[in-house]
Amino acid sequence: QVQLVESGGGSVQAGGSLRLSCRVSGYGISRVFVGWFRQAPGKEREGVASICTGSIGTEYADSVNGRVTISQDNARSTVFLEMKNLKPEDTAMYYCAASDPYGICIKPPLTLSNYKYWGQGTQVTVSS
Numbered sequence: 001q002v003q004l005v006e007s008g009g010g011s012v013q014a015g016g017s018l019r020l021s022c023r024v025s026g027y028g029i030s031r032v033f034v035g036w037f038r039q040a041p042g043k044e045r046e047g048v049a050s051i052c053t054g055s056i057g058t059e060y061a062d063s064v065n066g067r068v069t070i071s072q073d074n075a076r077s078t079v080f081l082e083m084k085n086l087k088p089e090d091t092a093m094y095y096c097a098a099s100d101p102y103g104i105c106i107k108p109p110l111t112l113s114n115y116k117y118w119g120q121g122t123q124v125t126v127s128s
Helices: none
Strands: 003-007 010-013 018-025 033-039 046-052 058-060 068-073 078-083 092-098 122-127
Touching: 003 092, 018 033, 018 092, 018 122, 033 068, 033 078, 046 068, 046 078, 058 068, 078 092
Parallel strands: 010 122
Antiparallel strands: 003 018, 018 078, 033 046, 033 092, 046 058, 068 078, 092 122
């Protein structure tokens, strides 16, 4: 059974930093997409960053580009999301998601429909 467990969320002031972790179990993540998504109250879930775990391909949403970095530790089956210079509008529940294994990955997707497995989320709150 595939499970994704997020951690690292919390409350910070604007300008602060957080590092989110997504631990994946139940299958190997050597060649899958792993993405971070977020959902604020009353808004749709949106993609934040994604990575091809078998290559160096990454993708970032325009709203966070330059402020977040997605990385992986395949030995620990964990994907990280480093966030800096956080803004109040970054406040949301953050979810990680993983796909089935892919063939070729150049640009990992940021669309929800490409992901099959989801975690329960970790809350990020940024105060002004």
